[in-house]
Amino acid sequence: MAEKAEKTKQSTVAAKAGESTSQKTMSSQAQGILYRVAGPVVVARNMPAKMYDVVRVGNERLMGEVIQIVGDKVVIQVYEDTSGLKPGEPVFNTGKPLSVELGPGLLTSIYDGIQRPLPVLQKEQGDYIFRGLDAPGLDPKKKWEFKVTAKKGGKVEGGDVLGEVEETPGIIHRIMVPPGTSGKIAELKSGKYTVDEVIGTLDDGTELKLKQIWPVRKARPVLKKLNPTIPLITGQRIFDSLFPVAKGGVAAIPGPFGAGKTVTQQTLAKWCDADIIVYVGCGERGNEMTEVLTEFPELTDPKSGKPLMNRTILIANTSNMPVAAREASVYTGVTLAEYYRDMGYSVAMMADSTSRWAEAMREISSRLEEMPGEEGYPAYLATRLAQFYERAGRVQPLSGEKEGSVTIIGAVSPPGGDFSEPVTQNTLRVTKTFWALDAKLAQRRHFPSINWLTSYSLYLDTLEPWYAEHVNKDYRGLVNEFMSLLQEEEKLLQIVQLVGSDALPEKEQLTLEVSRLIREFFLQQSAFHEVDTYCELQKTRRIMKTILMYRDLGQDALGKGMRIQKILEVKAKNEIVNSKFEKNYDALLDAVEKNLQQEFAALG
């Protein structure tokens, strides 16, 4: 409990700052005078301000954020177009950091980078996004059916669950006490409420609502970070076997343009066993974002049979939307993810692409005339990336009840496909799973086009006990065998290019054949085939076993003096491929294994 108390204290400051007032509500605040305007960065004078305070700039009240304080001058990045702004116009400081509204209604929403719902913007302004428009992140009119679960008179602290709202069919939104608040429940009633209505009070008079506010640049507090020991099951053989990511882990997908980043992200969003998906399109192409916005609402969740959107939040900030909002969008996304984590859900956040985010940082940094680091990126690039990825994790939330997790899967778009550039390199330093997309594999139509030689996962060891318990003790062993076979193949292929495959010793020729089976029958997976699109862990293991059985039988036969040609001609091995497309794979592979044994027995 001592630990909990301490954590709570730490978080009080942040929570108080965001308490019950949104950054979007205007009240009378400290006022400054606009001094200089040059693009999205403006300077105000005579204004008391703290770093990262949200300010309203000019007569149109454009939203901005304090990013530098020099003497009596305050440098502000503005989230909207600044044309027409004049020196002398007023600047209002809200005194609060950039925050988001958290509460029921987040799921199924489509937001821009600063949590303005795009459909609402469309309704109010038409097809273009003009400036100076406010739209609350949560629908203030919608009534939610709230059911109390906490006891009246009970003592509660930040993170404790007060009650529940069924947010979308099947998904329970737990209403929690905001971090930093505690007391005895004086009043709490079930009923229909909007997010702004008071659902109850604490004995010190604190009002409780369905909604809470949280500053996006600050990680939400937790009781304890746990080790990531549970895999995020993706249903994709290559991820679930060779390169797993843990729930609460981070994975990076770098790839040149055209290698299939977006398809991979979408397949993961569809199939991974996270409860909630947050998809951030950061600096993406408008037309591609449209594909996501039109396709996601049509997808059905294969597990529940309900629309996938029911457990999804989309954040879309295209490349031509204001650069400062792009910079904020990943923070907005991860804050929403943390909020659902605190309810005890496992959340997967996809960020596409973090390179665009880094580019936004570079742009703002150069406007501030900061000394540039490598390739013009600010010197703090590495720190910012690390801080962001550190918000992933498997945790025990403040309530101490159900554990939750945030897994971050970040796409990286290296210029010219060159992995040595700063964003990729700094990302690799903090992510533990690396899925290297390979344009050559994509051109050869090998999907998913993940290069098995350059990709890696550092979670293999921590996840081993889980696989041993939930799949089979031999799982890790099989994975290791596969890895070393693929490594071996790479070496052998270099020799083959020089001397041809016939010149190889027979044992090596068998290795080549086995690795071909691995590549074609195991690693390749069709996202478009109704059965093959999702492969359960037991099936993944079973295919691995059967391929290795052929290898073992082949090696035995070679040992007995059999010719390699005969072993390569064994027919049963080619049937393994059919198991990919077969629901009843066990029976099929039983038959294959029996045939393999018979054929080898017949050989000699």
Added chain:
Amino acid sequence: MKEYKTITRIAGPLLFVEKTDAVGYGDIVSIALESGETKTGQVLDTSDDLVVVQVFEGTSGIGRGAKVRFLGETLKLGVSEEMLGRVFNGAGKPIDGKAPIIPEKKADIIGAAINPFSRASPHDFIQTGVSTIDATNTLVRGQKLPIFSGSGLPHNEIALQIARQAKVLGEGEQFVVVFAAMGITNEEAQYFIQDFQKTGALSRAIVFLNLADDPAVERLVTPRMALTAAEYIAFEKGYHVLVILTDMTNYCESLREIGAAREEVPGRRGYPGYMYTDLAQIYERAGVIKGKKGSITQIPILTMVGDDITHPIPDLTGYITEGQIVLSRELHRKGIYPPVDVLPSLSRLMNLGIGPKRTRDDHKAVSDQLYAGYAEGRDLRGLVAIVGEEALSARDKRLLKFAEAFEKRFVTQKRDEDRAILDTLGLGWNLFSPIPPEELTRLSPDLKKKYYQPSS
């Protein structure tokens, strides 16, 4: 309106004016020279102490005695349907000697971003009549597909051929062409205009010309003028618009020039750090909007400096646009027109525009097979140089021939040859004929049964 005579510094294209009243960022400035001439500029930086103005027509002739007036509004373009068939300079003033435009409305040239939620997914196949685009890098309506070229390559001819031939199958309607020239030579500009006149396309075109000897700063507004006109014609008047922007490299050079004049901290290769956002604000003004009839399709042209595709200009462009058409000097030297190198070329929206209902059931497979065969054939050329053709297997020899035939028969076409998509696909199957069907692994057995004919 107040006039100021407080210019303190003139450097490159910039004026520095002091002791002004509050001036709005981005406001238009009128500068009266001592000679009586007036120039136009725009506010780049404004503060209590100092206002920085970029002068579109260049600062030559401006002295400290010039009078500066701030007009209190941002740069706008008067737009009207009458603009069709007219020629304007890079700042939007008519230069064809005809009557001035009576605007139906004044539109801010810094276009607002389209709400992603309002966009419709582009999926109408555009037949350009160029096989390497239609079959392997399909253009769809609402896409932005740049041509990455090099100096001396025939990108202008290709752009013109596309502009002439582009149509959506089943719709008679031709595209309206909005053409923006930035820093190209007078000769190149004449080439475009004469072609438009010859084919009668000029009556359905809007031309903005900023030539090589026009002020560089003006180049920064030219594409925005063109896109503002395009947006009006497309989304308010319901036309399908094809915007050709040439040459984006000159545009970026101007951006760098202004950045340097303002003494900004430079980014990669001296280009300003905000170049990505700046380019995005141009390229992203393409698309289709739900419930609106018109559309904007963009073909920006850029010459790669030193044929280097990793140079910041093509690199940043490639991350914003939906693919690229890459021209190859090697093919051009071989005398192949259009010298499109399909391997690094890509259309990201291709799959939305092709298939059974849009083009034909075999389109994707034929494209994949052409890619795979040509890629392997080209690799083999390197091998042949080392070991000689005799050392190759029969399969490799076939692939080598295939790559040759692909360049000579599929890529190559005449400058006025408008190949229908079905002919293009047929040509593809023709090239597959000498190859035994079992080696055509990208084509499904069904498709082979339907279309494949072995050569005798």
